[in-house]
Amino acid sequence: MTDSRNAADRTFPNGFLWGAATAAHQIEGSPMADGAGPSIWTRFAHTPGMTLNGDTGDVACDHYRRWKEDVKLMKELGLQAYRFSVSWSRILPEGTGRVNQAGLDFYSRLVDELLANGIEPLLTLYHWDMPAALDDRGGWLNRDCADWFAEYGQVMYRALDGRVKKWVTLNEPWVITDGGYLHGALAPGHRSRFEAPIASHNLMRAHGAAVQAYRAEGKHEIGLVVNIEPKYAATDSAEDAAAVKRAHAYMNEQYLDPALLGTYPPELREIFGEAWPEWPQADFDLIKQKLDFIGVNYYTRSVTKDAVSYPLNTGVVRQPSGTYTETGWEVFPQGLTDTLTWVKDRYGDIPMYITENGAAFFDPPVAEPDSTGQRRVRDPLRMDYLQKHIGAIHDAIQAGCDIRGYMVWSLLDNLEWSLGYSKRFGVVHVNYATQDRTPKDSARWYSKVIASNGKFL
Numbered sequence: 001m002t003d004s005r006n007a008a009d010r011t012f013p014n015g016f017l018w019g020a021a022t023a024a025h026q027i028e029g030s031p032m033a034d035g036a037g038p039s040i041w042t043r044f045a046h047t048p049g050m051t052l053n054g055d056t057g058d059v060a061c062d063h064y065r066r067w068k069e070d071v072k073l074m075k076e077l078g079l080q081a082y083r084f085s086v087s088w089s090r091i092l093p094e095g096t097g098r099v100n101q102a103g104l105d106f107y108s109r110l111v112d113e114l115l116a117n118g119i120e121p122l123l124t125l126y127h128w129d130m131p132a133a134l135d136d137r138g139g140w141l142n143r144d145c146a147d148w149f150a151e152y153g154q155v156m157y158r159a160l161d162g163r164v165k166k167w168v169t170l171n172e173p174w175v176i177t178d179g180g181y182l183h184g185a186l187a188p189g190h191r192s193r194f195e196a197p198i199a200s201h202n203l204m205r206a207h208g209a210a211v212q213a214y215r216a217e218g219k220h221e222i223g224l225v226v227n228i229e230p231k232y233a234a235t236d237s238a239e240d241a242a243a244v245k246r247a248h249a250y251m252n253e254q255y256l257d258p259a260l261l262g263t264y265p266p267e268l269r270e271i272f273g274e275a276w277p278e279w280p281q282a283d284f285d286l287i288k289q290k291l292d293f294i295g296v297n298y299y300t301r302s303v304t305k306d307a308v309s310y311p312l313n314t315g316v317v318r319q320p321s322g323t324y325t326e327t328g329w330e331v332f333p334q335g336l337t338d339t340l341t342w343v344k345d346r347y348g349d350i351p352m353y354i355t356e357n358g359a360a361f362f363d364p365p366v367a368e369p370d371s372t373g374q375r376r377v378r379d380p381l382r383m384d385y386l387q388k389h390i391g392a393i394h395d396a397i398q399a400g401c402d403i404r405g406y407m408v409w410s411l412l413d414n415l416e417w418s419l420g421y422s423k424r425f426g427v428v429h430v431n432y433a434t435q436d437r438t439p440k441d442s443a444r445w446y447s448k449v450i451a452s453n454g455k456f457l
């Protein structure tokens with residue numbers, strides 16, 4: 001487990017923020033409680049065949065009712081911060097207009113409990129669960145979505161800004177678009193080469209409108225969270241180099257370029273052809289807003305080759321000597337260092353948080369007592385993954401990147417979207433039959449990393 005470098009070298013900057021991340025639909029359960037409206041995930045998961053085993057977020061980790069116990073657990077683990085998302089349809093059951101005070105009260109109580117326990121809240125406005133009522137009005141395909149999202153953001157800013165000092169507009173617009181509008185694996189389950197660029201662009205317009213709304217009355221920080229998956233050429237052929245450029249533009253540049261540079265990479269027109277619209281300059285002026293930080297979600301890399309595929313014409317080459325997680329992702333910590341230095345080199349010295357990083361490895365459905373009678377979950381593969389990736393962040397800091405914090409994905413085992421409860425990312429085990437929480441060995445180890453500000457690595 002120990003790294004070759006001197007342990008003393010592993011200390012992180014003073015004030016580095018160590019935490020964990022979750023998302024509303026993945027942990028809360030009770031999706032329709034206290035006046036909430038349905039979201040696209042309530043609808044999608046209840047559509048036969050859309051999720052593994054028909055799993056839904058109806059119960060999940062029952063966090064909507066166990067939130068106080070979960071904050072206590074965060075405190076016991078020594079977390080300094082907690083990244084969570086708000087379910088838009090709890091706040092605005094129809095998506096706009098009428099505010100459901102009970103929904104707002106849930107998040108207000110959660111934030112107060114976090115603060116009372118010395119845990120800093122990082123609030124994500126949108127982590128994939130759009131109100132179904134807005135999907136009925138076209139969802140992210142309707143240009144009005146920018147106004148809808150800004151209105152929702154304003155309700156949250158007025159209620160929580162000051163107690164919440166780090167805001168995130170969107171979580172992973174690439175996944176929302178690729179999963180929800182191109183390949184259909186995620187809500188709302190569309191499969192259209194023509195819809196994907198429109199949804200993607202409107203998501204970024206909505207991001208810009210929500211940041212503008214924040215600047216009008218917010219007094220703290222707001223940023224965007226993107227998933228970045230670095231692409232490495234399978235061979236030194238010109239075809240594979242071109243494939244890397246397409247895959248990199250589509251997954252990595254497509255969101256940070258408009259947000260930070262006010263442009264799209266040219267490869268997107270090559271990829272989408274007639275399906276890539278011409279956008280007015282006013283859209284780019286809306287999208288490109290000053291951001292206080294970028295959140296980077298990192299899991300893996302792709303060794304990329306030229307191939308026949310839709311619509312990228314790229315393929316991923318499995319590495320014979322690689323280690324792979326339960327979600328089929330190669331464990332490649334160097335990719336995180338490369339990602340962080342790439343962001344710095346392309347976009348300048350913007351502060352960054354690792355807002356998600358973690359791995360699904362097999363854990364038993366029930367945490368058995370060990371010889372001491374305490375429930376225990378041994379997860380050496382996850383500990384090794386986290387240790388190597390936190391080390392990779394330290395390397396990026398040494399290379400001059402301004403990294404402000406790390407949120408492990410995830411605090412709890414939870415609903416992995418269409419994969420249901422089959423993949424466990426938590427550092428805390430959840431027994432879905434009893435809702436018992438059991439910190440895994442990785443959580444115990446992470447507590448020591450936090451307490452030593454990384455030196456324990």
Ligand SMILES: OC[C@H]1ONC[C@@H](O)[C@@H]1O
Nearest residue numbers: 023172297356409416425
């Ligand atoms: O796939 C692992 C995670 O990736 N980032 C978004 C999360 O909701 C998801 O669970």
